[in-house]
Amino acid sequence: MALDSLMKSKRAAPIRGFGALSFGVRDDALVRQNPSAIYQELMMTTPYAQTHRDVSYANNTVSLHSHEFYELLLCRSDCSLEYLVGADRYSLQKGDIILIRPGVSHRPLLRKDLSVPYRRDVLWVSTDLMEVLAQMDDEHADAWHVNLLRTKGTRWEFLCDLFHEGVKESEQKNPGWRSMVLGNTIQLLTQLMRACREGRELLPSREQTALLERIMAYLEENFPSRITLTDTANHFFVSESTITHTFHKEMGVSFYRCLTQLRLIHAKTLMRDGFPLSDIGQHVGFADYSTFFRAFKKEYGISPKQYMLQRDSLTRPAQGGLAHLAFFESPSTPPAAPETKSPGSGHPALSDSPE
Numbered sequence: 001m002a003l004d005s006l007m008k009s010k011r012a013a014p015i016r017g018f019g020a021l022s023f024g025v026r027d028d029a030l031v032r033q034n035p036s037a038i039y040q041e042l043m044m045t046t047p048y049a050q051t052h053r054d055v056s057y058a059n060n061t062v063s064l065h066s067h068e069f070y071e072l073l074l075c076r077s078d079c080s081l082e083y084l085v086g087a088d089r090y091s092l093q094k095g096d097i098i099l100i101r102p103g104v105s106h107r108p109l110l111r112k113d114l115s116v117p118y119r120r121d122v123l124w125v126s127t128d129l130m131e132v133l134a135q136m137d138d139e140h141a142d143a144w145h146v147n148l149l150r151t152k153g154t155r156w157e158f159l160c161d162l163f164h165e166g167v168k169e170s171e172q173k174n175p176g177w178r179s180m181v182l183g184n185t186i187q188l189l190t191q192l193m194r195a196c197r198e199g200r201e202l203l204p205s206r207e208q209t210a211l212l213e214r215i216m217a218y219l220e221e222n223f224p225s226r227i228t229l230t231d232t233a234n235h236f237f238v239s240e241s242t243i244t245h246t247f248h249k250e251m252g253v254s255f256y257r258c259l260t261q262l263r264l265i266h267a268k269t270l271m272r273d274g275f276p277l278s279d280i281g282q283h284v285g286f287a288d289y290s291t292f293f294r295a296f297k298k299e300y301g302i303s304p305k306q307y308m309l310q311r312d313s314l315t316r317p318a319q320g321g322l323a324h325l326a327f328f329e330s331p332s333t334p335p336a337a338p339e340t341k342s343p344g345s346g347h348p349a350l351s352d353s354p355e
Contacts (some may be wrong), residue, residue: 042071043311044103044244046178048129051166054122058114061252064107064261065301069274070125070144072192073098073105074163079116082109083094085147087217089210092118095152101144102127105262107218115133121163123124123184133189139181142195156195162188211236212250215243223263250273259285260295267292267304274309277304 042118044050056062064084075081075096083090089196090096100106108118108121151157166184169177215232233240233253247255263284270280281292296304 044124044126047126049123049125049166049182050119051123051163051170051181051185053167053171054120056108056110056118058112060110062107062110062339063253064105064258064265065250066103066105066265066268067100067124068102069127070102070130071098071100071329072123072125072163072188073100074121074123074160076119076121077116079114079118081111081114081118083107083148084109084216087213087220088147089213090148093150093152095150095157097151097159097163098151099144099147099149103265104263107251110252121167123163123166123185123188125189128149129182129185130189133186137190137193139197140189140193143189143196146196149192149195151195156191159188159191162191183340211238211246213244217261219259222261223266224283227259227285248261261299264299267296268307270306271308277308278306 058157075092075094075098078094079092081092083092083106085098085100086104089109090098092098098106109116130140149156149159151159162184166181169180169184174180214236218232218235219227229240229243233243236243244256247253247258251258253261263286267280267284270283271277275283278289281287281289284292286292286295293304296307300307302310
């Protein structure tokens with residue numbers, strides 16, 4: 001099967017209730033209600049790799065979020081920006097490459113006094129493609145043990161050119177551009193793997209651990225449990241007002257809103273792993289399903305069941321796949337028959353009763 005045909009066969013249908021930038025459909029009503037929602041649940045519209053440019057300004061709001069795919073970000077501006085990956089915070093420089101694994105919470109910390117827009121090249125890589133690369137060269141897994149590479153002034157600055165080439169192909173859309181994007185992505189990922197293995201000078205240290213990072217690490221470790229602002233303040237020997245001020249200043253949201261976003265990120269991971277919707281809320285720290293339902297719909301604009309139905313419609317495997325390409329020879333097995341879910345056993349049979 002031709003590569004372009006494979007790419008086209010897995011194009012996503014329009015998605016409602018999610019922001020999807022220029023290559024999908026965005027629910028503008030939801031974005032007006034919650035401007036930060038545009039980054040909350042972006043979906044890939046190609047099966048292996050896609051790339052684009054993006055820009056954020058001082059008055060933009062980007063919530064804590066995660067993706068189902070690998071995301072690589074190339075910082076293209078000297079904007080004195082800090083970036084949060086999990087509980088680690090980094091000061092970005094032009095030429096920095098951020099590597100984000102699926103399911104890992106992240107966001108830029110856009111201060112109101114940001115004088116230069118945060119411009120970046122964005123590359124999304126599917127887990128399917130990463131698995132194939134790891135099967136061919138197991139060293140590929142090494143690249144994802146780090147969060148950031150600093151290329152400026154090193155022999156690895158050419159990695160920025162590879163990012164630009166992929167974006168240019170995607171923008172110009174000349175014949176065979178999807179094949180070029182895929183080939184460029186494989187080359188970039190392989191060079192990144194080599195950089196991570198050989199270029200220890202590319203690994204900048206994290207910012208000195210501050211209160212925000214310590215609290216984020218605490219929330220990441222304890223989100224399934226009952227967490228209150230009072231208990232957190234007592235744990236870190238600070239006042240509640242100090243934590244409240246820190247989150248509003250650094251994150252632009254309240255302590256409890258950030259905790260809810262973090263819990264919902266972990267909830268989506270459990271949903272994708274097939275956990276019954278009725279049980280997920282309590283697994284990630286919500287008191288009951290109704291509380292989880294309301295939080296999910298408020299944050300993402302759709303119910304948990306609608307999310308799973310839309311996600312399933314976008315991620316059905318294409319016939320064939322990378323295993324059918326001559327240069328990706330690997331044993332393949334016939335796709336399993338769709339599992340029939342009984343009511344209450346998982347999506348999508350479970351009814352969203354709070355509706």
